[in-house]
Amino acid sequence: MEMNDFLANFAEQFDETGADEITPHTQFKELEEWDSMIAMAVIGMTDASYNVKLTGDDIRKMKTVEELFLLIQAKIND
Amino acid sequence: MASNPFTLEGKIILVTGASSGIGKATAIDCSQQGANLIITGRNQDRLDTTLRNLDGENHISFPVDLCSDPDLIDMVDKLPMVDGLVCNAGIANPKLFAFTSKSEVDLLFNTNFFVNIDLLREMIKKKKIKKNASIVMVSSIAGGLITSPGSSIYGASKAALTALSKSLALELSGKGIRVNSVSPGMIETNIMNDSSISEKVLNEDKKNYPLGRYGKPEDVAYAIIFLLSDASSWITGTNLLIDGGYTLR
Numbered sequence: 001m002e003m004n005d006f007l008a009n010f011a012e013q014f015d016e017t018g019a020d021e022i023t024p025h026t027q028f029k030e031l032e033e034w035d036s037m038i039a040m041a042v043i044g045m046t047d048a049s050y051n052v053k054l055t056g057d058d059i060r061k062m063k064t065v066e067e068l069f070l071l072i073q074a075k076i077n078d
Numbered sequence: 079m080a081s082n083p084f085t086l087e088g089k090i091i092l093v094t095g096a097s098s099g100i101g102k103a104t105a106i107d108c109s110q111q112g113a114n115l116i117i118t119g120r121n122q123d124r125l126d127t128t129l130r131n132l133d134g135e136n137h138i139s140f141p142v143d144l145c146s147d148p149d150l151i152d153m154v155d156k157l158p159m160v161d162g163l164v165c166n167a168g169i170a171n172p173k174l175f176a177f178t179s180k181s182e183v184d185l186l187f188n189t190n191f192f193v194n195i196d197l198l199r200e201m202i203k204k205k206k207i208k209k210n211a212s213i214v215m216v217s218s219i220a221g222g223l224i225t226s227p228g229s230s231i232y233g234a235s236k237a238a239l240t241a242l243s244k245s246l247a248l249e250l251s252g253k254g255i256r257v258n259s260v261s262p263g264m265i266e267t268n269i270m271n272d273s274s275i276s277e278k279v280l281n282e283d284k285k286n287y288p289l290g291r292y293g294k295p296e297d298v299a300y301a302i303i304f305l306l307s308d309a310s311s312w313i314t315g316t317n318l319l320i321d322g323g324y325t326l327r
Binding site: 036037040041043044045047048053054055056057060 | 173174176177179227228274275276277278279
């Protein structure tokens with residue numbers, strides 16, 4: 001699982017936010033476009049692309065994109 | 079002494095998805111009203127638990143996956159004629175539409191909808207449904223009354239079930255067979271156990287229910303018992319809302 005691929009997949013769930021605004025350090029829930037539908041889209045993307053089932057609690061606990069990436073990686077390795 | 083029109087004494091009732099949740103509560107509560115149960119479900123251990131909890135005797139259990147045609151046909155062959163049938167087995171998989179896969183859609187529709195078509199057709203052909211019997215389909219408020227993000231396929235499968243129950247109510251009325259559906263709101267069962275929706279979100283959702291709580295399996299079971307009983311002899315083709323007032327607002 002590559003960070004660059006993940007950033008691209010993550011950014012694809014946004015319509016108004018440019019890919020350049022999304023970095024590993026981005027606090028994704030602070031993005032203006034972020035809402036519960038995008039949260040569900042990220043959960044759907046993670047399931048489809050990485051076969052990992054994120055929960056709403058996971059999204060709530062993670063602050064940055066990197067933290068989300070590491071959590072998904074940990075679940076893949078489980 | 080006047081007879082009790084709400085009793086299920088002497089009635090043979092088949093309940094699908096009886097290993098847990100609404101099916102389990104329905105089977106147990108039906109037995110407490112005097113019915114003889116035929117229960118089916120995929121999980122043998124949990125189905126055995128339901129069987130042990132049934133009141134009285136002369137109950138049968140079929141641990142089968144009704145999505146398997148040979149198993150379904152085999153079970154129907156072995157059935158006695160029934161006075162009631164509760165089409166209850168169902169699963170959910172909350173997911174935004176864009177991320178659903180063909181296999182997930184097939185599984186949802188097979189389990190929630192197509193299996194009931196196959197079961198009913200087979201039982202009708204093999205004459206396993208008595209005249210004046212009562213069929214209850216367990217649908218959902220998500221089946222066309224309301225919706226929420228992630229429930230598109232589940233809702234579609236339940237809406238299909240509600241529509242099916244109305245047309246069967248018409249086609250089977252000549253034999254005195256009644257067909258009704260129930261539409262529960264969110265009920266506290268295992269159906270949401272593996273989903274991605276957090277407890278925090280579910281607790282917030284409870285506030286949308288005017289009666290202040292999610293439903294319990296017996297809230298649905300009692301309504302099903304009414305529809306199976308002689309007390310509802312003139313009720314067919316209806317869709318009974320059991321939702322704590324959710325759809326009022």
